[in-house]
Amino acid sequence: MKAQTRLMTVLAVAGLLAMTSGSAADLGAQMAQGAGNAKSGEASYKRYCVGCHGPQGDGRGENAQWIEPKPRDFTEALFKCRSTPTGTLPTDNDLFQAVTRGFVTTNMPPWRPLTVDTRQNLVAYIKTFSPKWRSQAPGTPITIPAETPVTTASILHGRQLFQRVECWKCHGPAGRADGPAASTLTDSKDRPILPYNFSTGTRFKCGSTNTDMYRVIMTGLDGTPMPSFADQLQPNDTWDLVHFLRTLQPAHSPESVVWTPYRQAHASELPVLGADAPAEISPTDSATPPPTPAPPTTTP
Amino acid sequence: MHTKHIASLTFIAATAVATTGALRHPRPATGSISGTVTYTGTMPKMKPIDMAKEPSCAAQHKSPVMTESAVAGPSNSLEDVVVYISAGDQGSAPATTAARYDQRGCQYVPHVALLQVNQPLEIYNDDKTAHNIHPLAKQNAEWNKSQPPGAPPLKETFAKAEFIPVKCNIHPWMHGYFAVLNTSHATQSGEDGTFSLKGLPPGKYTVTAWQERFGAQSQEVTVGNGDTPKVNFVFKATPY
Numbered sequence: 163m164k165a166q167t168r169l170m171t172v173l174a175v176a177g178l179l180a181m182t183s184g185s186a187a188d189l190g191a192q193m194a195q196g197a198g199n200a201k202s203g204e205a206s207y208k209r210y211c212v213g214c215h216g217p218q219g220d221g222r223g224e225n226a227q228w229i230e231p232k233p234r235d236f237t238e239a240l241f242k243c244r245s246t247p248t249g250t251l252p253t254d255n256d257l258f259q260a261v262t263r264g265f266v267t268t269n270m271p272p273w274r275p276l277t278v279d280t281r282q283n284l285v286a287y288i289k290t291f292s293p294k295w296r297s298q299a300p301g302t303p304i305t306i307p308a309e310t311p312v313t314t315a316s317i318l319h320g321r322q323l324f325q326r327v328e329c330w331k332c333h334g335p336a337g338r339a340d341g342p343a344a345s346t347l348t349d350s351k352d353r354p355i356l357p358y359n360f361s362t363g364t365r366f367k368c369g370s371t372n373t374d375m376y377r378v379i380m381t382g383l384d385g386t387p388m389p390s391f392a393d394q395l396q397p398n399d400t401w402d403l404v405h406f407l408r409t410l411q412p413a414h415s416p417e418s419v420v421w422t423p424y425r426q427a428h429a430s431e432l433p434v435l436g437a438d439a440p441a442e443i444s445p446t447d448s449a450t451p452p453p454t455p456a457p458p459t460t461t462p
Numbered sequence: 463m464h465t466k467h468i469a470s471l472t473f474i475a476a477t478a479v480a481t482t483g484a485l486r487h488p489r490p491a492t493g494s495i496s497g498t499v500t501y502t503g504t505m506p507k508m509k510p511i512d513m514a515k516e517p518s519c520a521a522q523h524k525s526p527v528m529t530e531s532a533v534a535g536p537s538n539s540l541e542d543v544v545v546y547i548s549a550g551d552q553g554s555a556p557a558t559t560a561a562r563y564d565q566r567g568c569q570y571v572p573h574v575a576l577l578q579v580n581q582p583l584e585i586y587n588d589d590k591t592a593h594n595i596h597p598l599a600k601q602n603a604e605w606n607k608s609q610p611p612g613a614p615p616l617k618e619t620f621a622k623a624e625f626i627p628v629k630c631n632i633h634p635w636m637h638g639y640f641a642v643l644n645t646s647h648a649t650q651s652g653e654d655g656t657f658s659l660k661g662l663p664p665g666k667y668t669v670t671a672w673q674e675r676f677g678a679q680s681q682e683v684t685v686g687n688g689d690t691p692k693v694n695f696v697f698k699a700t701p702y
Contacts (some may be wrong), residue, residue: 249605328592387631389594389608
């Protein structure tokens with residue numbers, strides 16, 4: 163008995179050490195596919211997650227009724243933050259990063275204080291709630307090419323794309339989440355949902371870097387009204403769009419450094435966005451071929 | 463079906479394989495199942511759709527567009543009901559031609575797209591506005607893709623049989639269905655509620671009729687040599 167207690171103490175101390183040293187060292191930790199142990203994850207789930215996500219993993223834990231947005235329903239295996247195309251399962255690492263990062267503006271905290279092992283095991287356990295994980299493999303992560311330079315031209319083109327692919331319909335002409343469709347959006351469970359408001363901060367649920375924004379645009383946020391633009395935007399276009407979206411945010415950024423002086427100098431020349439946009443950048447124009455450029459002059 | 467006629471034309475490998483089989487073991491004449499879909503009770507009122515938020519679509523409709531979740535025809539007939547062979551199908555050739563689904567005037571045309579499992583589906587945006595096409599599938603994968611005006615058609619397939627509700631989040635009045643079925647013996651009831659499933663070899667079949675608001679009903683039918691049995695479906699309509 164005494165020996166057992168001593169052993170437990172040693173283990174507890176070792177565990178604490180692992181936790182404190184681990185949390186600092188594992189910043190940027192990645193999870194290999196299949197690295198978690200669902201059986202070990204179950205105990206952690208019942209300790210940390212069950213209150214909101216529920217014993218069945220259906221997002222109907224006892225706290226769920228007080229929470230908005232609602233906790234994720236794992237039985238549907240439908241996840242917002244993925245590196246994989248729309249309609250496919252996320253990778254283990256996607257889920258691991260989500261657990262680690264938490265979701266800003268929701269009740270899901272970052273679980274970075276838990277050890278990497280614990281988080282990996284939680285991911286494995288979360289995957290036991292839907293049969294989809296047994297019949298399907300995760301999608302192939304999209305490739306994200308190197309970011310293009312932040313230039314005025316890039317931002318201006320991104321601004322045109324914002325109008326043309328109609329981001330403003332939901333996010334609003336100034337990114338204030340007040341587009342004409344914003345008030346009627348619902349998620350896949352028919353619950354009201356708000357578009358992202360770019361004017362209130364710089365953080366996103368799926369990570370805050372430009373690469374994270376790129377990924378969201380190309381994969382969409384499954385289960386929400388945010389579609390994938392992978393079939394509609396070329397990689398360079400998406401980077402341009404990302405650069406423009408950054409200028410809607412109230413923060414100092416490489417994009418704002420380039421854009422703010424340009425906007426101030428050219429305020430009167432910039433076409434308005436949204437429903438009142440002029441024809442040359444409005445969506446009706448994209449269906450018709452672009453105007454033929456003037457013939458090149460041959461004068462030296 | 464028109465076995466001799468098709469066999470005489472020696473093209474399309476898949477058809478040729480299917481028909482040579484039929485020639486070696488000549489099958490008895492095929493029959494067909496036909497009937498009418500009607501309702502009893504009170505039909506829900508279809509409501510006019512206000513498209514004011516999308517002027518480019520509103521301009522396409524002279525009179526207000528009505529919702530299409532339950533469409534009644536003359537003498538209590540029920541339109542647009544999916545009628546298909548749910549059991550007893552003796553082999554449906556995989557569909558090779560693409561089905562077409564249009565987003566036109568901020569409506570889905572047709573309201574219900576009949577598809578076979580793995581049949582190619584081409585989704586067109588004919589409007590001057592962006593749509594996002596969002597099939598809320600449970601058995602198949604739920605995806606959500608943007609289709610700005612002028613974008614090429616999206617090409618999709620669904621691997622599992624399922625009635626998939628489809629919506630556009632940008633235009634919340636847009637609702638439709640993909641009826642993904644395991645059989646090629648499927649049809650929709652016409653304006654007078656009639657339907658006909660042709661080309662059925664003799665056998666015992668389960669015929670199912672599905673309506674998005676009123677659910678599904680099944681009946682067992684035996685088709686003899688060249689028989690044309692009648693099957694009628696009566697749905698109980700409720701206003702809400």
